[in-house]
Amino acid sequence: MPTVKSKKKKVKKEVIAAEEQGEGMEVEMENRTNRSNSDSKDPLTPDLQDPAPHKKKKKKKTSTIVQETEHADIPNGNSAEPIIDGEEMTVAVTRKTKKKRKSKLAEHHSSDLRAEDDSIIYETQSPIPQHALFSAPHGHSQPVGKVFVERSRRFHTDRVEQLRHSELADDYMDPRQIWTTRDVALKVHHGFRVIGLFSHGFLAGYAVWNITVVYVLAGEEMRTLPNLLQQYHPLAYPAQSLLYLLLAISTVSAFDRVNLAKTSMALRGFLTLDPVAVASFLYFIALILSLSQQMTSDRINLYPTANQTLWPPGTEHQVLRPWIVVNLVVALLVGVAWAVVSTRPDIDYTEEFLMTMEVEGYPRGDENLDIPA
Amino acid sequence: MLQTGNYSLVLLIQLVLLTYDLFVNSFSELLRGAPVIQLVLFIIQDIAILFSVIIILLMMFNTYVFQVGLVSLLLERFRALLAFSALYLTLSICLHCWVLNLRWLDSNRFIWTDGLQALFVFQRTAAVLYYYLYKRTAEFMGDPRLYEDSLWLRDAFARTRQ
Numbered sequence A: 001m002p003t004v005k006s007k008k009k010k011v012k013k014e015v016i017a018a019e020e021q022g023e024g025m026e027v028e029m030e031n032r033t034n035r036s037n038s039d040s041k042d043p044l045t046p047d048l049q050d051p052a053p054h055k056k057k058k059k060k061k062t063s064t065i066v067q068e069t070e071h072a073d074i075p076n077g078n079s080a081e082p083i084i085d086g087e088e089m090t091v092a093v094t095r096k097t098k099k100k101r102k103s104k105l106a107e108h109h110s111s112d113l114r115a116e117d118d119s120i121i122y123e124t125q126s127p128i129p130q131h132a133l134f135s136a137p138h139g140h141s142q143p144v145g146k147v148f149v150e151r152s153r154r155f156h157t158d159r160v161e162q163l164r165h166s167e168l169a170d171d172y173m174d175p176r177q178i179w180t181t182r183d184v185a186l187k188v189h190h191g192f193r194v195i196g197l198f199s200h201g202f203l204a205g206y207a208v209w210n211i212t213v214v215y216v217l218a219g220e221e222m223r224t225l226p227n228l229l230q231q232y233h234p235l236a237y238p239a240q241s242l243l244y245l246l247l248a249i250s251t252v253s254a255f256d257r258v259n260l261a262k263t264s265m266a267l268r269g270f271l272t273l274d275p276v277a278v279a280s281f282l283y284f285i286a287l288i289l290s291l292s293q294q295m296t297s298d299r300i301n302l303y304p305t306a307n308q309t310l311w312p313p314g315t316e317h318q319v320l321r322p323w324i325v326v327n328l329v330v331a332l333l334v335g336v337a338w339a340v341v342s343t344r345p346d347i348d349y350t351e352e353f354l355m356t357m358e359v360e361g362y363p364r365g366d367e368n369l370d371i372p373a
Numbered sequence B: 001m002l003q004t005g006n007y008s009l010v011l012l013i014q015l016v017l018l019t020y021d022l023f024v025n026s027f028s029e030l031l032r033g034a035p036v037i038q039l040v041l042f043i044i045q046d047i048a049i050l051f052s053v054i055i056i057l058l059m060m061f062n063t064y065v066f067q068v069g070l071v072s073l074l075l076e077r078f079r080a081l082l083a084f085s086a087l088y089l090t091l092s093i094c095l096h097c098w099v100l101n102l103r104w105l106d107s108n109r110f111i112w113t114d115g116l117q118a119l120f121v122f123q124r125t126a127a128v129l130y131y132y133l134y135k136r137t138a139e140f141m142g143d144p145r146l147y148e149d150s151l152w153l154r155d156a157f158a159r160t161r162q
Helices: A002-021 A023-041 A057-073 A076-083 A086-105 A110-125 A127-139 A141-152 A154-172 A181-218 A225-258 A263-271 A275-292 A294-301 A316-343 A349-355 A362-369 B004-027 B035-061 B071-103 B114-140 B151-161
Strands: none
Touching (some): A181 A316, A181 A349, A181 B114, A225 A263, A225 A275, A225 A294, A225 B004, A225 B114, A263 A275, A275 A316, A275 B114, A294 A316, A294 B114, B035 B071, B035 B114, B071 B151
């Protein structure tokens, strides 16, 4: 900006000098200006010069003023000026001289104004090509900036590239592409954990329902055991099968959560009465107890077909009493196990163990070596 | 390096085999309308167990740890599964043979004796432990350390050589 001002001052001085010297000199200057303008601008904007003379002069005047003010404000004008050689410098000087002159002498010399207008025709055109000249880099500012960054600071460029890559990775990369085998294993584990949680609750409810039905059918003091056999025999074997299915899923889920295969961790859990360790123990006991009643369940199942040999009269109480007690114990065990597990549903030691599956986790490798999986 | 897609597919097959095994263990006693039904179910179940063991062994052979010769490392890590798989397969075949032998002529006959009951309890209990260990091992076979060179593996190799 200061340079612009100083040039303006210079121009003013020149204008005063020109006024003093007279009109002839002015015309000469104008001619030179026109020539030099046309010479210098022709190679840059050849097509923009032709339509200019066809425009109306008034319009050109106003547009000139606008362009002048714009030109004074744009700092790019300064950066472009040093490039201009000596002849062009004179052109620029005369251009500005004429601008000032146009505003000052318009009142005094109407005939001169005509002549100046001719020169203004070129002046009005000159800012436009200049503007176009400077606007051109604006259009390609992005690639220019890139080249500059890469050339001047290589390290900085690399960082920018890395950041860009990471951003791209965050924004556009499909999550499935960066899935590892560990993620798949964790997802499967999560899925089974959900099934296990469902199984815990369903098993507890089912066991309680089962024992309630048995006690209701058996009557007070177990006086209506034949009624129990009659009513319950179609349900006995399906109930036993379902009980095994749920117990198997629940036990595996409980073992998973206590990470039973890592013996030291499991032992520590049992000794400190970790809820998950206690639950897995209860489930395992319930499983064995339930399996031990397979024979009796099949006997109940075959009640109508093999009535004489399997169920001699008077043996119902002797056979059914332990079966009912064991079922009650199983129901209590799974109920307590479910309650214990529900107190800490977030504990999953196997998941924590799976999370450490990474190459960088070398210190964990020593622990893994000791695991009898 | 183990591809995620391949691992997912193998894991899916393993889980399907386990699910079938659990289904047969749970409901085979109900599906005894004809002895041949149980026969087919049991044959498929035993083959499924065998397939499962073969798959897990192939996965182990595919590991970098196995290929560099650290078989003992793998055996040490997965010996429980291998032991329980062998035990479970043996118990299953024994139980299936016994049950089918007793039920072949009359499938709705009461066949239970104390020996059969004990074998039944052992087989079903071993099945649960087998499910747990197999699922866990199948998940742990996705450990990236087993499929590439690492400081952990080099250290293990050095220790084995000593």
